[in-house]
Amino acid sequence: MPTDYTISELQNWNDQVEILIKKNKLDCYEQQFELCSYEDMLCYEAYVGMPSHYPHWSFGKTYERQKTFYSYNLTGLPYEMVINSDPCLAYLMQDNTLLLQVLTIAHVYGHNDFFKNNRLFKQNTRAELTVEMFKSHAGRVRDYIADPSIGPKKVERILDAAHALRFQVRRTGEGKLPNRTELAQETSDEVPERLKCDLLSYLSERGKLTYWEKDLINIVREETFYFLPQMETKIMNEGWASYWHYLLLNQMKLEQGLHFEFLQRHNMVIRPFEGSINPYFIGFKIFEYLDRTVGREKIFEIRAQERDQSFLRRYLNRQLCEELFLFNYKVRGVDIIVSEVADEEGWKAIRDELANSVGLGMVPEINPQGVENGVLILEHVYDGRELEINYAKETIKYIADLWGGKVDLKTKLNNRDKVIRCTDDKIVSVWDL
Template structure:
């Protein structure tokens, strides 16, 4: 379908939305929209939305997968793709209908406000440097690929390992880099894992491993970009719920013509509808913010969007009434059967709330910390919270640890209520031992 509206008309609607955004008290970065075709949108989606990004086979794979699915009508393209940057950049696909563009622009302003005000984004990202950071990273990686002494194969080897471990960094903020006095003090005191690196496996490997300078730089590039994305991982339900709530509220105030308003209701319901067999973050977040605004008012939800992440948001505000309205339940898989274990009644809703809270953000990513170094061997500790490591992934992941550390490595964990060690040597043979 070819769009039948003019850019001038799109600009007019955007100005009306901006006026309503200001009247509502939302606080946004300067907003920039770029019009692109569907192939560009596929590229931006595969390369995490950035105008420039370093090359890696995983991004090409994601592009080809999405392109194939889209070609066979097995999936659609994202309604919106927006970058946490200052100015905030978002993409509009030119073949979208006028109403879909209007809805997308309103949705983007909700994300923009969330990026600027939520504490995880404020404390852990530098939006004014986002685009330049990704461009600089891309240039450095391409430089290593083009270097005859390094080449694409070695670059890919390091990036593969760093990607496998990318979420093994400090989860509550990067902290300040050490100065020379601090480094000297740590060295004089001994002890292989200083406090500032005890929850930062990638940081520890960069500082204490056997990597060359260019290898350290590649791992640090992955680490820095992980810090950019962590707030988005930790606030998926809140961020999408906030944007969905505000696109709904803004479009109801726009005075849309009847035809556009009917399409708006259809599109909105498609965005926030519940999904069979899985959680739709748009649905959960939208319903919760709608409920909280009616119950506590605008000032309260503005404070919530500033202070919380998904886990705290769900634990504090997902009550029995909402669990029942959202028809949430928990289940277990027994053989080939799916068995409902809890429903949202007086006895079960808290269990459902806690199960959901434990499964969002980084809740499903095991936390593995550097513990000590013994004769060159890196000893890691899996922070056991009642959930065991998935052994297939654990055995493959520890091989990547060996690649980056440059020596043997082991993970101390618990399996079947017994203390175990997963050990990998330089030959990449993995063994599991009792402690």
């Protein structure tokens, strides 16, 4: 535990932040904080922040990887971690300095406001049930593992497949559940409208699976809908939280020493990365520009309505592209070639490229097309970007596992129509259509 502050002092600073939160009209859930060690933070990071989560080897792998990187100073740990729940739960690192705790507390309230008010979070999650949902899922998975007729190996097999396909769900959130009449009218070979963009649900309903295997898939699917809004608003969410911690701490009129550390820490958070995009930097700069040009009321509206793709397409203009020194590049062999710069026309290509690469924009969309002679037919929604063939070959094996038979995936490679085929024996080949 650091010696430069006490719990009561931290509570006093939090009270000051809460006064400013209300003054600035941020609308937050009740906020709860928990101080934790770096070991605990590693665990929370590996288990995506949840106080309870089902066991799976991938979480342990993440923990060991992060622990090794941290031990050799190859990476740092997050100053905080926030859960989209009601009350909103956040973890603070005990090793943070007093100023860093105050900054992260203000940052957390920015996330809290975003969780409560952005439409994607409202549509896809019920914050008041978040923690209980994860606890329920953890209990069910552990029950299956403990069941002598099932056991850990069978559970792991299904979870591995479901994790590999977890983002192959309806991208606009849960659809309307069919009634009994609608279900009775659906045929076994045709794909109903409600499942055409939801491969994971299709496999759960139509695959050769037992009740507990279907339940495991639905657990992964339900948790995916919790994480989708966070994926789809990474730039906005981090930019909003960064902008508000910056405004709030400036309004607090810190003493000189604390203010100097605040500027150092803030600049570390929003600094641009070499060769990649820092979402804190991009989001902060756009919200800063919009607050200055369109006003506070408008940025609250933007915070409520947009996701990263629409946010970038509508508000990343030429002036911002130039100020942020954004450019597109291509890799040719060992050479890196700049393909677009933020000039009169190039900035639009930069904006569009960035918008296409955020959230689910980087996840290929694979949809079920029907069944022919027992073979599941899938189609890759081709948008000019090809599948990474080795990854696709491994992933189709998981699909075959859940389907319980042969699978054909239609796609394009080198501008030619192809089918990636997986047999009952998990032998994968690529054929011309």
